[in-house]
Amino acid sequence: MIKEDISLALDYLKNSSPIYSDFSVASVLTDVDGNKFVGVNVELPSLTNGICAERNALYHAIAEGSKKYKRIVVVGGLHGEVTQLTPPCCVCRQALMDTCDPETFEIVVAINEEDYKVFKLKDLVPMGFGPDRLED
Incomplete structure (x- = not known):
């Protein structure tokens, strides 16, 4: 499944719109039911109105009614060429x-279907602030 998601992200990389940075990023978010939500980075002339690929995919999932997520795959590179791992900002x-369970949610950063690394969200956000901090 991870390799299929990496392939899908690589296919969508061409749809990103990095008009300033020329750094293309695509992501595929998979929910616990196996549904896939794709996002690409979009840069706009008014810089603050752009969005990263990961949040684009996440917000797409939310808009479709999805609430629980398993993993996100992220690929990216300068001039649309993936030569190194690109973790989320x-x-x-x-x-x-x-929005995700840091204990189980996986972040996959990939160059291609054979060269990738898998991290738990908790490992990329040590001592992170999440919804559990708002509970009594």
């Missing part, structure tokens, strides 16, 4: 902390 990591 801190804003995306926080959005994932806000």
